Amino acid sequence: MFLKEKELFQLLNSTKRPQKSQVWGALGKAKQMQGLGLEEVALLVNCQDPELIKEMFKVASKIKEEIYGERLVLFAPLYVSNFCINDCQYCGFRCSNKKMKRKKLTLEEVKRETEILLKMGHKRILLESSEHPELSPIDYIVKCIHTIYSVKDDKGNSIRRINVNVAATSVEDYKKLKSAKIGTYQLFQETYHRKTYQRLHSGPKADFERQISALDRAFQAGIDDLGMGVLFGLYDWRFEVLALVSHAQYLDKTYGVGPHTISVPRWKRAEGVSFQPSFPVSDQDFLKIIAILRMAVPYTGMIISTREPPWLRKIAFKIGISQTSAASQTSPGGYGEGKAGSQFEISDERSLAEVVEGILKQDLLPSFCTACYRSGRTGEDFMSLAKSGKIHTLCRPNAILTFAEYLEDYATEDVKKLGWKVIEKYLREIPKKEIQRTTKERLLKIRKGQRDLYF
Ligand code: SF4
Numbered sequence: 001m002f003l004k005e006k007e008l009f010q011l012l013n014s015t016k017r018p019q020k021s022q023v024w025g026a027l028g029k030a031k032q033m034q035g036l037g038l039e040e041v042a043l044l045v046n047c048q049d050p051e052l053i054k055e056m057f058k059v060a061s062k063i064k065e066e067i068y069g070e071r072l073v074l075f076a077p078l079y080v081s082n083f084c085i086n087d088c089q090y091c092g093f094r095c096s097n098k099k100m101k102r103k104k105l106t107l108e109e110v111k112r113e114t115e116i117l118l119k120m121g122h123k124r125i126l127l128e129s130s131e132h133p134e135l136s137p138i139d140y141i142v143k144c145i146h147t148i149y150s151v152k153d154d155k156g157n158s159i160r161r162i163n164v165n166v167a168a169t170s171v172e173d174y175k176k177l178k179s180a181k182i183g184t185y186q187l188f189q190e191t192y193h194r195k196t197y198q199r200l201h202s203g204p205k206a207d208f209e210r211q212i213s214a215l216d217r218a219f220q221a222g223i224d225d226l227g228m229g230v231l232f233g234l235y236d237w238r239f240e241v242l243a244l245v246s247h248a249q250y251l252d253k254t255y256g257v258g259p260h261t262i263s264v265p266r267w268k269r270a271e272g273v274s275f276q277p278s279f280p281v282s283d284q285d286f287l288k289i290i291a292i293l294r295m296a297v298p299y300t301g302m303i304i305s306t307r308e309p310p311w312l313r314k315i316a317f318k319i320g321i322s323q324t325s326a327a328s329q330t331s332p333g334g335y336g337e338g339k340a341g342s343q344f345e346i347s348d349e350r351s352l353a354e355v356v357e358g359i360l361k362q363d364l365l366p367s368f369c370t371a372c373y374r375s376g377r378t379g380e381d382f383m384s385l386a387k388s389g390k391i392h393t394l395c396r397p398n399a400i401l402t403f404a405e406y407l408e409d410y411a412t413e414d415v416k417k418l419g420w421k422v423i424e425k426y427l428r429e430i431p432k433k434e435i436q437r438t439t440k441e442r443l444l445k446i447r448k449g450q451r452d453l454y455f
Contacts, residue, residue, distance in 0.1 A: 002246060002247065002250035003192060003243060003246060004246070005192075008038070011242065012042055015042040017046070018043040018046050023043055023049070023052045024052075026040035026044055027044075027055055027059050027295075030060075030295035031063075036296040038245060038246060038249075040296075041242055042238075044056060044288075044292045045238040045241050045288075053284075057287070057291050059295060060290070060291035060294040060319045061319050063294055064320050067298055067299065067392070070363070070364050070365045070396075070426060071365045071395050071399035072317055072321070072322065072365065073301075073322060073323040073324070073367045074124065074323075074325070074326050074352070075124035075126055075324075075325055076117050076120070076124075076327060077330065078110075078114070078126070078127050078128065078335075079128045079329070079331055079343070080104070080105045080110060080136065080141070080144050081135060081332055082100065082103060083104055083135045084130035084131055084203075085131055085203050086201065086203030086205040087201075087203050088200060088202075088203075088205060089201075090231065090234065090270075090277070092270030092271055092273055092343045093130045095203065097270075097271075099341070100340075100341040101340045102340060102341070103332040104136060104140075105144070107143060110144050110148060111150075111151055112336050113333065113334075114147070114159060115153060116335040116336055117335060118152075118158070119410075120327055121356075121409065121411075123157070123160045123161070124183075125163070126162075126163045126164070126165060127144060127145065127162055127164045127182075128166070128330075129141060129144075129166050129167075130167075131167035136166075138166075138176050142176050142180045145164070145180040146180065148162055149162065157405075157451065161370035161373050162181075163182065163186055164177060164184075164186065165186040168187060169217075170217065171217045171220050172221075174221030174222075174223055175221040177218075177221075177223065178221055178223050182223070183225055183373045184226065184260050185215075185218045185225070185226055185227065186229070186263065187214050188229040188263065188265070189228065189229070189243075190211070190230060190231045190234060191231065191235045191240065192212075192230065192235075192239070192243030192247070193240075193243075194208055196234055200234060212247075215228065215259075224378050224380065225261075225382070226251065226260055227260055227303070228247060228259045228261075229264065230243075231266075232264065232286065233277030234277060234279065237285060241289055241292060241293065245293070245297065247259075248296075248297050248300060255379075257379045257382075258299065259297070260300065260301060260379075260382065262293055262297065262300050262303070263305070264286070264290060264293070264303070264304060265305060265307055268345045268347070269345050270342070270344045271341055271342065283312055286312070287312070287316065290319055291320055299383055299387055303323045303324065304316050304317075304323075304324050305325045306328045306346040306347065307344065308348065309347040326348075326351075326356075327350065327351050327352040327355065328346060330342045330343045353415055356411070356415060357415050360415070360422050361418070363422065363425075365396070365399045365426055366399070366403050366419075367399030367403060368402035368403065368406060369395065369399055369454070370402075371398045372394070393431065393432055393435060394455050396426055397430055397435055397439040398454050399426075400427060400439055401439065401454055403423065404419075404423060404443055404447075405452075406419075407419040407420060408446060427440065427443075435455065
């Protein structure tokens with residue numbers, strides 16, 4: 001077992017009052033963009049010095065810029081069922097929550113939800129389902145995936161990448177997901193603190209070993225783009241950050257590829273649930289978590305959702321986040337009629353167009369890119385590109401091309417004007433002349449109606 005709780009607590013205790021020189025040392029290491037060891041992470045999570053925390057944000061922003069550049073990948077969740085056999089105390093879908101309006105989408109309803117997301121301009125979906133072996137078995141999830149990929153909107157556009165967040169399961173089931181051509185398999189440990197985990201969970205999910213070894217089984221089934229995370233608020237965030245980094249290092253050492261993404265959900269209220277988090281995370285500490293993870297695992301994508309308010313997401317986009325959801329609904333049928341109950345409350349209710357406009361006003365570049373996954377650049381192949389810094393030369397032109405499609409097909413005149421101005425700016429900054437010329441040619445083709453052009 002990679003998780004050594006006792007050692008993590010000893011590390012946290014031994015770095016309780018870090019000296020300035022030690023923290024500067026850790027920041028110096030972070031600037032090399034080779035990641036951080038657990039001791040350096042412990043020094044940073046324990047650092048309370050406002051001047052040094054400011055420095056953390058600066059270093060994290062620099063790393064984000066160097067590796068991920070200005071692009072911000074957009075996606076939307078699609079919940080297909082909220083019938084659950086587990087009783088996780090913090091979740092709206094917990095089986096004992098009698099106030100929850102339950103729903104399992106028919107494939108026709110999945111099709112309609114997909115059409116609505118396509119009409120907004122989305123190209124990437126995160127399929128979500130609660131755990132129920134009878135009502136939402138893996139075969140149902142696979143049918144939902146095929147249905148989503150089969151939908152085309154009136155412009156001929158379709159969803160190009162489906163990431164999946166469903167319960168921990170067997171290698172056989174993960175093989176079925178793999179053959180359904182999913183992108184990332186995402187599973188949150190919720191909390192790495194075993195006692196807290198066992199106290200908050202009942203049902204099959206209460207099995208700590210099953211949960212913490214699920215990504216191993218997914219990898220063994222051939223899924224090499226893995227997404228991890230914890231639900232911040234369940235236990236001390238300092239311990240959770242150390243445990244997350246040790247999990248990422250374990251995957252890297254064991255399989256030669258670290259996590260594709262890390263998500264940073266913070267607990268949010270849910271209808272019919274009286275749970276209160278024992279370790280609420282302040283906005284300042286939440287931003288610190290993002291900066292420290294950006295420094296610790298520079299090549300792992302980081303995801304923020306609409307759990308967080310627009311003002312905070314804006315800062316997070318600059319200090320480490322590389323992917324974000326927009327215009328999300330957290331209930332099955334949430335985009336169309338017949339909405340069921342939501343898993344949790346969200347704090348950013350803006351439309352996709354409004355989120356895109358906000359990103360442009362930050363001089364960042366919205367992206368709907370799915371090129372790596374569809375070119376087979378996954379797992380180690382993706383990581384080696386990211387680690388060599390080459391991802392930059394692909395991400396920028398691909399973001400420009402997918403965003404140009406969005407502007408042509410879905411944007412208002414104002415967003416279009418602002419969008420093309422930002423595209424022109426980053427087009428000029430494509431370092432390789434050959435790629436710049438090809439991107440310009442492809443933009444002309446997109447203006448003439450061609451779609452789905454990528455590197
Ligand atoms: S967290 Fe997941 S498993 Fe737990 S109650 Fe909610 S939907 Fe079910």
